[in-house]
Amino acid sequence: MTRTEFCAGYPITPSSEIAEECSRRMPLIGGIYMQMEDELGSMAALIGAAWTGARSMTATSGPGFSLMMENIGYAAMTETPCVIVNIQRGGPSTGQPTMAAQGDMLQCRFGSHGDYSIIALCPSSVQEMFTLTAQAFNLADRYRVPVFLMADEIVGHMREKITVPDRVENVPRRELAKGVLPFYPEHDLVPGFATFGKGYGVHVTGLTHDERGYPCATNVRLHHNLVKRLVDKVENARHDVADYDIINPDAEQVFIAYGAPVRTVQQVLHDNPDKNVGFLRIRTVWPFPEFALAQFKNAQRFLVPELNFGQMAREIERYVNVPVVSIPKLGGDLHLPSELTAALGGWK
């Protein structure tokens, strides 16, 4: 039986095109598009749909992303596979609805209350928007975790040729084995999924719960163990989910970029055929692949162009003993290649 695919949405610039396309195409492939009354509702509806076994997604931007945070925490706590696309725009608040930013990189990691871990992917081209979306669904099902596709307005509105493969790899969600408690983790800390309607009789709650799924909200050890597992199942998989490219690993100066700023760094490298500028291009931003930094053995400093005030630069600082130079750019424009070249030249 083909699984129903489910997309819940609410119009918001600059992500509305995804809702429009889903509303047009989902019915043609036997799926469902629901336009909900707000982003709290669309996040809720897609979690409900996910428990019936459907691959579920939504797309939003800044203010809508903020509204989704409560139910994103619910998805993390209940280990509900789902995909959230954020076409980032300038914030805070209503900010710049039509302009690009990468200001939600820490919000997607830490935005809901309490401790948890998630996976976030950053496309920098239309092709990657395609491949990483498919990848996001597979990772969500594999680790039973919300997976974020953290694009930005530039990538969201970019037009490029892409190659659509004949077949996209589809990793099926691991079903709960009969006779096993619904939240009993397997060796990889991920429990099998007790799909609604198949007779499991699973109780799903956002309260701290035991392996039966029953609330036990005052048990100190149980809460510690549960939250630790929710974090560890993602953090332990950091090597498996890592996706990055390393260019010129012997360089002393190294750019690190994700999303649209990748394009500017590519231009700088293209214009500078000497192999003296390194580049770490990251697609899986959370969990952050800190082991990739060690591959630049001669690195004297890392340069991090971002469309924010250094959100990921701060994360990189935690791992290296050389200077990390944040190159922020706010307002909606990409860095010019000359701005990045100037940053290189200012160093001795």
Place this chain on the structure above:
Amino acid sequence: MTFEDWFRKDRLPHIYCAGCGNGTIINCTLAAIDQMDWKKEETVFVSGIGCSSRAPGYIMTDSLHTTHGRALAFATGVKMANKKLHVVVFTGDGDLAAIGGNHFIHSCRRNIDITVVCMNNQIYGMTGGQGSPTTPQGCLSTTTPYGSAEPAFDLCELAIAAGANYVARWTSYHVKELERAVLAGLQTPGFSFVEAMTQCPTNFGRRNKFKQVADQVEFIKSHALLKVKRDRLVEEGKEVPSDMFVVGELARRNRPAMGVQ
């Protein structure tokens, strides 16, 4: 099979206080469901946050105990993604009428094929007795120490105006009528809303001069005005007492519904 077979026996004791009306309403709902011949694996209970919303945790089926106010949005996702599932929502006055008001309006408008049982105890019971949108004007709560200054919400009028196919109100006293109303709601395609007025002795009764649980149940009973009597009063041009609430089947219609298999 009886309604008792729907309960999880390993979840007892439950969290409800002595004298709480929620157990009565859960029993009435399960008794109605038992008459529907639904299979457990095809039935899903969804709830939000509050005393009422703990109910699905005591029932054997698949169930989703969600975030505050969002039960109907979660239920919409469950129902639309698998229309074979029978979806029943337990909620309360704070969960449905305050934080979840928008989802309530739009679920009625969509007329989505789910049944909602609202346990209206006119108070936030679980958090310690704060005033809710259905706390009657003048009543005391921990956040209305001088008496509630706000008019109370009529949830059934809201559901009717927003487009629900079936709307009824009964009380924790009228158990047979409540069971029949839930059954009618389950049988009606589209959005069915059954409001059950109920007593909260711990957090409403003791602050509002109901020394015994029975006093509050008696008050609820004596202030329930049958719809036929209300209609007769209106017909005769007489005044409808403002401190009474109407009980009975308030709407049953056949607007186009979503999610019907």
